[in-house]
Amino acid sequence: MADxxxxxxxxPDRPYxxxxxxxxxxxxxxxxxxxxxxxxxxxxxxxxxxxxxxxxGASSAFGGPVHTPTAARLADGGLKYSRFHTxxxxxxxxxxxxxxxxxxxxxxxxxxxxxxxxxxxTSARPNSATPLAEILRQNGYNTAQFGKCxxxxxxxxxxxxxxxxxxxxxxxEKFYGFVGGxxxxxxxxxxxxxxxxxxxxxxxxxLMPDLADKAIAYVRQQKSLTPDxxxxxxxxxxxxxxPHHVPEDWIPKYRGKFDQGWDALREATFARQKELxxxxxxxxxxxxxxxxxxxxxxxxxxxxxxxxxMEVYAAYLEYADHHTGRVIDALDELGVLDDTLVxxxxxxxxxxxxxxxxxxxxxxxxxxxxxxFETPEFWSEHxxxxxxxxxxxxxxxxxxxxxxxxxxxxKQVASHYGGTxxxxxxxxxARVPDGGQVRHQWHHVIDFAPTxxxxxxxxxxxxxxxxxxxxxxxxxxxxxxxxxxxxxxxHTQYFELAxxxxxxxxxWTAVTKHRVPWDLFAHGxxxxxxxxxxxxxxxxxxxxxxxxxxxxxxxxxLQQLFLIEAVRHNVLPMDDRAAERMNPDxxxxxxxxxxxxxxxxxxxxxxxxxxxxxxxxKSFDVTAEIDIPDGGAEGVIVCQGGRTGGWVLMADHGxxxxxxxxxxxxxxxxxxxxxxxxxxxxxxxxxxxxxxxxGKGGKVTLYLDGxxxxxxxxxRTHPLYFSFDxxxxxxxxxGMPVYEDYTAPHGAFTATINWAQVDLGDDDHSHLVDPxxxxxxxxxHQ
Numbered sequence: 001m002a003d004x005x006x007x008x009x010x011x012p013d014r015p016y017x018x019x020x021x022x023x024x025x026x027x028x029x030x031x032x033x034x035x036x037x038x039x040x041x042x043x044x045x046x047x048x049x050x051x052x053x054x055x056x057g058a059s060s061a062f063g064g065p066v067h068t069p070t071a072a073r074l075a076d077g078g079l080k081y082s083r084f085h086t087x088x089x090x091x092x093x094x095x096x097x098x099x100x101x102x103x104x105x106x107x108x109x110x111x112x113x114x115x116x117x118x119x120x121x122t123s124a125r126p127n128s129a130t131p132l133a134e135i136l137r138q139n140g141y142n143t144a145q146f147g148k149c150x151x152x153x154x155x156x157x158x159x160x161x162x163x164x165x166x167x168x169x170x171x172x173e174k175f176y177g178f179v180g181g182x183x184x185x186x187x188x189x190x191x192x193x194x195x196x197x198x199x200x201x202x203x204x205x206x207l208m209p210d211l212a213d214k215a216i217a218y219v220r221q222q223k224s225l226t227p228d229x230x231x232x233x234x235x236x237x238x239x240x241x242x243p244h245h246v247p248e249d250w251i252p253k254y255r256g257k258f259d260q261g262w263d264a265l266r267e268a269t270f271a272r273q274k275e276l277x278x279x280x281x282x283x284x285x286x287x288x289x290x291x292x293x294x295x296x297x298x299x300x301x302x303x304x305x306x307x308x309x310m311e312v313y314a315a316y317l318e319y320a321d322h323h324t325g326r327v328i329d330a331l332d333e334l335g336v337l338d339d340t341l342v343x344x345x346x347x348x349x350x351x352x353x354x355x356x357x358x359x360x361x362x363x364x365x366x367x368x369x370x371x372x373f374e375t376p377e378f379w380s381e382h383x384x385x386x387x388x389x390x391x392x393x394x395x396x397x398x399x400x401x402x403x404x405x406x407x408x409x410x411k412q413v414a415s416h417y418g419g420t421x422x423x424x425x426x427x428x429x430a431r432v433p434d435g436g437q438v439r440h441q442w443h444h445v446i447d448f449a450p451t452x453x454x455x456x457x458x459x460x461x462x463x464x465x466x467x468x469x470x471x472x473x474x475x476x477x478x479x480x481x482x483x484x485x486x487x488x489x490x491h492t493q494y495f496e497l498a499x500x501x502x503x504x505x506x507x508w509t510a511v512t513k514h515r516v517p518w519d520l521f522a523h524g525x526x527x528x529x530x531x532x533x534x535x536x537x538x539x540x541x542x543x544x545x546x547x548x549x550x551x552x553x554x555x556x557x558l559q560q561l562f563l564i565e566a567v568r569h570n571v572l573p574m575d576d577r578a579a580e581r582m583n584p585d586x587x588x589x590x591x592x593x594x595x596x597x598x599x600x601x602x603x604x605x606x607x608x609x610x611x612x613x614x615x616x617x618k619s620f621d622v623t624a625e626i627d628i629p630d631g632g633a634e635g636v637i638v639c640q641g642g643r644t645g646g647w648v649l650m651a652d653h654g655x656x657x658x659x660x661x662x663x664x665x666x667x668x669x670x671x672x673x674x675x676x677x678x679x680x681x682x683x684x685x686x687x688x689x690x691x692x693x694x695g696k697g698g699k700v701t702l703y704l705d706g707x708x709x710x711x712x713x714x715x716r717t718h719p720l721y722f723s724f725d726x727x728x729x730x731x732x733x734x735g736m737p738v739y740e741d742y743t744a745p746h747g748a749f750t751a752t753i754n755w756a757q758v759d760l761g762d763d764d765h766s767h768l769v770d771p772x773x774x775x776x777x778x779x780x781h782q
Contacts, residue, residue: 016032045339047327047331063276080424086422097445112152123154125165130461145236147178168193175193179191232452260295273405305383309386309394338428339428352410357398368645413500415501450474455476499530500514505561641722643740662715
């Protein structure tokens with residue numbers, strides 16, 4: 001009953017008001033038992049699954065070419081939702097999903113790395129929008145998150161917090177995963193709670209099975225110790241975001257399956273989608289954009305390379321679905337699957353087109369000016385490494401578009417369904433026994449939180465921790481679970497991301513594409529000059545037939561409605577800027593570290609580039625005081641980055657050395673002629689930047705106690721970033737190695753480091769960085 005639900009959280013503890021006695025044995029009645037918090041008896045276990053960067057046309061459950069047996073199994077016993085929508089980008093979708101509110105309403109109008117001071121874009125979720133997990137926790141659920149969290153503001157993402165917006169302070173009692181847009185699947189930047197941990201030193205380690213193992217262990221323990229208490233598990237692996245990493249033995253299954261190219265693949269997928277009924281029988285396959293080349297027009301030397309990219313991606317998606325299935329199997333073995341509400345969202349946005357026209361072997365190359373090295377000859381030489389630990393790969397734009405079949409465009413394009421429509425499955429046999437059906441009601445990611453509360457019999461609270469809450473903007477779609485003809489509950493929904501925008505209203509969509517994701521420099525144009533399109537989706541399922549010219553009044557009305565919704569939800573001012581958003585001072589967001597000197601101590605590792613000193617495009621010094629035992633020293637003193645690029649000051653075979661790794665392509669090592677002597681010493685590497693632009697080389701000079709030991713050259717440096725998941729380390733090289741020839745695992749230093757320090761020179765050339773390039777680099781990793 002509604003009046004029994006908790007609308008003000010937390011519920012105040014009520015003091016005992018009954019009779020008292022000096023001696024407990026003299027009480028006339030027993031003291032009441034200590035209450036145990038539990039939700040209503042109808043409340044189910046909830047498993048919310050969210051994959052990453054999977055387009056509508058990828059999974060076999062929705063007609064795609066990738067075998068996803070777990071999705072198919074859940075769909076056969078549950079419901080497919082064919083018209084479910086996301087925001088077109090990672091962090092905004094996740095913020096909306098977990099809050100039940102539009103992404104601008106919870107300040108996530110874009111990604112955390114581009115936050116501004118505008119209310120809809122700060123990336124700092126307001127305390128008036130308490131997340132779903134916290135509401136469930138305060139109503140007696142056990143809560144846990146496994147996988148990716150990209151909702152922590154960058155200035156709060158370091159090891160010193162604050163941790164207010166981390167999962168463990170956002171309603172999740174358990175968090176195991178990573179914080180950020182992506183991570184290396186072979187060597188992830190793992191967080192347990194708020195503590196950084198290292199993955200096991202296992203050559204076969206991969207993050208996907210690890211996340212499944214941790215989720216399985218959690219539900220087993222939870223059901224063993226508190227079987228009467230429901231769980232809410234949010235399983236959000238980073239798969240299938242770049243890097244597309246998958247064990248080699250999963251790839252042969254797809255060998256040759258994509259040799260026909262992306263155009264033929266779209267046609268075949270579209271035919272299967274009609275057979276499955278996940279698109280209308282009279283739907284039209286939208287044309288390939290002119291910006292994407294036809295497969296038949298490609299240089300033949302590229303075709304086997306591009307085919308391999310897609311083979312790896314397909315294997316990666318099936319691998320992710322397989323390990324998700326292990327979690328489902330564990331629930332089945334525990335006997336709780338039938339009464340677990342499983343919601344499987346196949347992608348937080350459309351497929352990613354951020355790999356460029358030819359894809360990327362090492363995504364850092366494109367962002368740091370090294371794409372020129374990835375020639376067909378280079379790819380052919382390294383083709384067998386794609387998907388493995390030596391690559392950081394992403395497929396080409398043509399595949400991304402094909403994975404969004406039958407819709408236009410891809411991830412980041414919030415205006416069109418290719419960026420926003422994701423296949424979704426709901427499985428709950430105890431309450432929805434008639435599985436295998438398709439639902440066509442129109443829904444949005446903000447509808448999940450109110451639906452879960454509705455089904456659990458839990459009220460949306462009006463006050464949490466004394467703060468009046470902004471009402472959830474989502475609508476419960478619970479009625480559609482048991483009624484295929486349930487009326488639409490969502491009649492209006494706006495979309496906006498970096499100027500790509502649109503509005504859905506009662507079957508019509510008015511949309512305008514401001515820029516495409518693979519042309520990350522087309523910004524700054526007047527929003528008023530954008531061309532709007534109009535689609536009657538009651539007749540045109542795929543937005544294939546623009547009828548703006550036939551219905552100018554309808555278009556004008558919807559454009560006006562977009563502005564009304566934009567004002568209501570903090571979309572304005574719209575922001576497609578690059579320079580201002582990438583400069584924290586201009587954008588108005590804080591930075592964790594400020595200054596030109598960073599003092600470091602042993603044990604400080606995985607300090608991300610967002611929260612560390614930026615040494616790129618300038619001179620810098622690295623100094624350390626070390627105690628060297630008799631017999632010498634070996635290993636890392638200070639390093640930054642990993643296999644995708646970085647630098648390290650180290651002892652190499654006993655001698656002081658400085659190694660620079662440019663994108664895994666160009667390497668240089670400057671080494672002292674003699675071993676380091678025993679005793680306490682100061683060692684230093686000075687890097688004198690050449691200047692004259694960004695990404696230039698420089699001179700390296702090594703010193704011992706102020707005496708010059710050696711000089712060397714670095715011919716090319718990273719202008720923008722080394723890695724989005726590696727970090728700055730003292731005493732060891734966590735993650736993938738900057739230097740490939742350490743003599744000990746992770747280059748663990750064999751002597752004592754008392755302190756280390758990084759100092760910047762006064763010749764900063766970062767002002768010469770093209771802001772659009774910087775903006776593009778950030779977007780490639782979301």
